[in-house]
Amino acid sequence: MNEQVAAALAAEEAAIYAYGIIGVELPEGAQVTEARAAEQAHRDRRDYLVGKMDQPRTSPAGYRMPFPVTDRGTALKLAIHVEDGVAQAWRPVLAATQDADRMTALAAMTDAAVRATRWRRLAAVSPATMAFPGRAE
Numbered sequence: 045m046n047e048q049v050a051a052a053l054a055a056e057e058a059a060i061y062a063y064g065i066i067g068v069e070l071p072e073g074a075q076v077t078e079a080r081a082a083e084q085a086h087r088d089r090r091d092y093l094v095g096k097m098d099q100p101r102t103s104p105a106g107y108r109m110p111f112p113v114t115d116r117g118t119a120l121k122l123a124i125h126v127e128d129g130v131a132q133a134w135r136p137v138l139a140a141t142q143d144a145d146r147m148t149a150l151a152a153m154t155d156a157a158v159r160a161t162r163w164r165r166l167a168a169v170s171p172a173t174m175a176f177p178g179r180a181e
Contacts, residue, residue: 048140049093052152055133056090057103059083062126065109069119075166079123082159086130089152096145120167127160128174135178153178 063083070076113122134153141149157177164172 046140048136049096052130052133052137052149053090053093053097054103055130056086056093058107059086059126059130060090061107062109062122065113066119066123066126069113069115071116075116078162082123082127085155085159092148117167120163123163124160124167124169127156127163131156131160131178 060083063079063086067076067079067083070079109122110125111118111121113119131153134149134156137149138146138153154177157174160177161173164170
């Protein structure tokens with residue numbers, strides 16, 4: 045497994061963990077549903093990557109959050125942070141893959157960018173989109 049794919053896997057695993065925290069701080073309803081759908085999407089991507097590995101490795105038991113998540117506002121901030129990080133992790137995979145794997149990487153990066161935009165809109169963050177999703181600012 046190459047370095048780029050390993051980074052994408054690590055980002056997907058961290059996103060799964062983060063959404064467990066995010067969902068607790070969101071109000072019941074559409075936002076929780078969106079968080080659950082995002083978590084499942086990250087689980088599906090993780091499973092895809094693990095299936096590509098010769099020797100699956102174990103993921104950490106926990107992750108350190110970049111800031112405390114104590115309410116809806118910080119939960120949305122974390123969701124944006126997570127999705128931007130996932131998009132950034134998948135971008136280098138584009139250059140390291142080809143054919144169907146490259147299409148999967150592009151879809152993963154795009155999906156994360158779209159989710160980040162949705163979270164930005166809910167958090168009233170402007171601008172809602174990034175000019176070049178997946179590129180660190």
